[in-house]
Amino acid sequence: MIKIIIFISIVINILLILIIKKKNLKGLLNKKKIQSVDLEKLNDIFINSKIDENLYGPKEDVIVKNFCIPTNNKIVGMTSNYEAWIISSLSKVSNTIFEFGTCSGKTTYLMALNSPESAKIISLTLKPENLRNIEKNNLDNKISFRNIINESIYKNFLFTGSEHEKKIDVIFQNSLDFDENRYKNFFDLIFIDGGHTYSVVKSDTQKAFKMINKNGIILWHDYVPGKTSAKDVVKLINEISLEKKIYSIKDTSLCYFKNEI
Numbered sequence: 096m097i098k099i100i101i102f103i104s105i106v107i108n109i110l111l112i113l114i115i116k117k118k119n120l121k122g123l124l125n126k127k128k129i130q131s132v133d134l135e136k137l138n139d140i141f142i143n144s145k146i147d148e149n150l151y152g153p154k155e156d157v158i159v160k161n162f163c164i165p166t167n168n169k170i171v172g173m174t175s176n177y178e179a180w181i182i183s184s185l186s187k188v189s190n191t192i193f194e195f196g197t198c199s200g201k202t203t204y205l206m207a208l209n210s211p212e213s214a215k216i217i218s219l220t221l222k223p224e225n226l227r228n229i230e231k232n233n234l235d236n237k238i239s240f241r242n243i244i245n246e247s248i249y250k251n252f253l254f255t256g257s258e259h260e261k262k263i264d265v266i267f268q269n270s271l272d273f274d275e276n277r278y279k280n281f282f283d284l285i286f287i288d289g290g291h292t293y294s295v296v297k298s299d300t301q302k303a304f305k306m307i308n309k310n311g312i313i314l315w316h317d318y319v320p321g322k323t324s325a326k327d328v329v330k331l332i333n334e335i336s337l338e339k340k341i342y343s344i345k346d347t348s349l350c351y352f353k354n355e356i
């Protein structure tokens with residue numbers, strides 16, 4: 096009997112060690128290759144002000160207009176509420192904004208709701224008719240390519256018909272064909288959340304670096320090491336972080352580059 100108990104406990108211990116090692120191995124493989132930073136590093140507006148000894152709270156600069164979409168609405172490709180608040184707050188101090196990938200227009204709407212009255216927002220996206228002209232490159236992840244098709248389903252957006260629509264220009268075009276030279280050093284804020292395949296995210300990133308203004312900010316969505324559909328985004332950001340100062344923001348899938356001159 097004792098021998099059986101010893102045998103079972105040895106087997107259980109071996110199993111536990113294997114489970115822990117597998118977890119560590121997974122953690123090591125999916126480790127973020129770029130530095131994770133607190134939100135305060137992105138912009139001073141995110142530095143909380145002291146209310147009491149043990150209480151710090153948001154400054155007026157980051158109190159934003161917001162709305163949420165219930166999950167039963169089945170909208171695809173959205174940011175988290177925390178990410179949406181970060182983008183809304185940055186929009187308050189941005190006059191020229193560019194978004195790769197409109198989808199439902201949730202983020203575009205938040206940008207319009209929170210940016211200054213004179214702000215201009217351009218959002219570039221695909222509608223179902225445009226899908227005839229898209230092609231998968233050899234380097235592109237299959238699932239990310241499939242997602243481009245699944246997410247290119249909207250022709251109207253959450254902001255359509257609202258008074259804020261006047262700030263927004265939606266361009267239906269494959270971003271690979273978009274001519275960025277019209278907008279050199281023009282945008283204060285660029286959000287890269289279009290096609291998540293390597294060829295598209297690489298091209299969007301190269302264009303964003305040309306279009307970003309002095310002191311402007313480029314944000315990428317979906318830097319999630321280990322997530323299959325984000326594989327190409329992670330690969331590309333890891334590659335460019337060898338040349339550019341790119342940080343990931345703690346507790347988000349956002350990465351950013353600040354064009355500090």
Ligand SMILES: C[S@@+](CC[C@H](N)C(=O)[O-])C[C@H]1O[C@@H](n2cnc3c(N)ncnc32)[C@H](O)[C@@H]1O
Nearest residue numbers: 172196197198202220221247269270288289290
């Ligand atoms: C993840 S969704 C964008 C979500 C949106 N930014 C938001 O926060 O709600 C991806 C969008 O990128 C667009 N897209 C994918 N590949 C594209 C390409 N090559 N050119 C332009 N738009 C593209 C899709 O049509 C889809 O609207």
